[in-house]
Amino acid sequence: MLSYYSSLSAEVYDLDKPIGKSFGDVEFYRERLAGSEGRILEPASGTGRLLVPLIEDGLHIDGFDSSAEMLDICRAHCKERGLHPKLFEADMETFRIDVQYDAIILPAGTFQLLAGREQAIKALKNFRKHLAPGGRLLIDLYVPQGFEIDRPKTRTWQTKKGEVITLESKTVEVDWIKQYSVSHNRYEKWQGGKLIQTELERFPMRWYGVEEFKLLLGSQNFEDIIVSSNYEYGQYPKNAERAVTFEAIAHN
Numbered sequence: 001m002l003s004y005y006s007s008l009s010a011e012v013y014d015l016d017k018p019i020g021k022s023f024g025d026v027e028f029y030r031e032r033l034a035g036s037e038g039r040i041l042e043p044a045s046g047t048g049r050l051l052v053p054l055i056e057d058g059l060h061i062d063g064f065d066s067s068a069e070m071l072d073i074c075r076a077h078c079k080e081r082g083l084h085p086k087l088f089e090a091d092m093e094t095f096r097i098d099v100q101y102d103a104i105i106l107p108a109g110t111f112q113l114l115a116g117r118e119q120a121i122k123a124l125k126n127f128r129k130h131l132a133p134g135g136r137l138l139i140d141l142y143v144p145q146g147f148e149i150d151r152p153k154t155r156t157w158q159t160k161k162g163e164v165i166t167l168e169s170k171t172v173e174v175d176w177i178k179q180y181s182v183s184h185n186r187y188e189k190w191q192g193g194k195l196i197q198t199e200l201e202r203f204p205m206r207w208y209g210v211e212e213f214k215l216l217l218g219s220q221n222f223e224d225i226i227v228s229s230n231y232e233y234g235q236y237p238k239n240a241e242r243a244v245t246f247e248a249i250a251h252n
Contacts, residue, residue: 005065006067007199008189009187011069011073011159012165012167015159017049021049024243025108025140025243026054029054029105030057032138033054033105039062039099040059040101041062042063043064043092043095043106044064044065045065045074048078055085056083064087064089064095099130100130103131103138105138109142112208113204115180116180117206120206120216128222132250135249136248137249140244141213141245142207149172152168165188165190182205183202183204184203187200221251222250223251224249226248230243
């Protein structure tokens, strides 16, 4: 069975997207959450790229991830900075915690990792259940730019120990009707010219149209939906090249 965000994948994620690296989202979420005194939740918080700087801003943020390996790295980053957030292993559709949050945030397209429509709806229902009245849901989505089937792309990183990690990724399936793609990723770690670790990963992603996702949010009783593009608040997207952020309110 192919893995999903296991040890090499998590290590590459941390190398490629270190704490505080921003695509415009760190500044955007910092501004949108400024002044929040209640608790905030980041599902799929990964290795802490966004979570850590927001905690350092004084926000009270909990996080969870389905990958134990990602959480281990996140905990290490927090420990070295003297931070002690609540972090736990869980899935978006099924997590349970006895807290009602002021905000739930999903930056950088993490919601699209739920490749099945039923999964996505269950997750939205679950988010709604964990938001306090008037709480906000903020989700970033991306629209696909086109796919090259079975054409591998390779990237390389060097670790602090001098090891080399390579990633070969290729799209193996695109379903335009059900709106998802599947990529296969091969991670290899090399030391002194010898292969010391390898990992295969199946990586599905789902996409949505802008108005489609607004309707989906409305069907789960989210209201007052604001759409932003390229992390410019309230700017409706003009093309498919930018991140699209949805902000919605969970009223009574």
